[in-house]
Amino acid sequence: MQFDSIADIYATADAVRKDTTEFADSITAEESVVLAEGETWTLQSVFEHMSLVDDQILWVVEKLVAKAEKAANGDALPPVAISSGFVATLNEFASSKLTAPDRVQPSGEVSIPDSVRQLEGSLLGLIALRESIEKTDLSQHHIPHPYLGNLTAPEWMVLRNGHEMRHVAQARAILGKIR
Numbered sequence: 001m002q003f004d005s006i007a008d009i010y011a012t013a014d015a016v017r018k019d020t021t022e023f024a025d026s027i028t029a030e031e032s033v034v035l036a037e038g039e040t041w042t043l044q045s046v047f048e049h050m051s052l053v054d055d056q057i058l059w060v061v062e063k064l065v066a067k068a069e070k071a072a073n074g075d076a077l078p079p080v081a082i083s084s085g086f087v088a089t090l091n092e093f094a095s096s097k098l099t100a101p102d103r104v105q106p107s108g109e110v111s112i113p114d115s116v117r118q119l120e121g122s123l124l125g126l127i128a129l130r131e132s133i134e135k136t137d138l139s140q141h142h143i144p145h146p147y148l149g150n151l152t153a154p155e156w157m158v159l160r161n162g163h164e165m166r167h168v169a170q171a172r173a174i175l176g177k178i179r
Contacts, residue, residue: 003082003158006134010127012161017123020050020168024116027175032112036177041106043178046171047115048106050164054122056104057160060143064153065129068136086155089148090162101146119164126157 003009032044133153142150
């Protein structure tokens with residue numbers, strides 16, 4: 001994926017969320033709690049994990065935007081801070097099975113509709129930051145990701161989009177096993 005602007009990242013987030021919501025609506029309550037053969041998470045757990053990660057990413061982006069605003073000096077903004085190394089590494093990890101850190105391990109007790117509401121809430125949080133994100137130089141401020149290294153706020157937002165897409169694809173495969 002190519003992101004030349006913050007608007008591109010937000011447009012992708014909207015499209016991904018629309019797909020996620022439509023897919024979530026197709027899952028029955030009974031299907032959501034079935035542990036499919038060869039899987040470690042139910043569909044309910046996958047959606048809960050996505051919502052936990054979304055909350056963490058919103059927190060990280062808020063911190064990075066606050067740091068950047070504090071350091072702002074009125075200079076012209078550089079282009080969106082998405083490094084080629086980040087894109088290559090993200091593509092490398094896109095199909096890898098990773099172990100989620102403890103703080104984003106699902107309990108398995110949160111329903112898909114509740115997780116989707118939580119996903120919506122964190123996306124609304126990112127939308128509320130849009131003006132600040134678009135007018136602030138975010139290129140010099142980073143927070144490390146456990147697998148991907150130091151990331152800027154826009155990179156965290158791209159990661160958020162990719163993470164959701166990846167897990168929706170995983171959930172589709174799980175649902176295929178169940179049905």
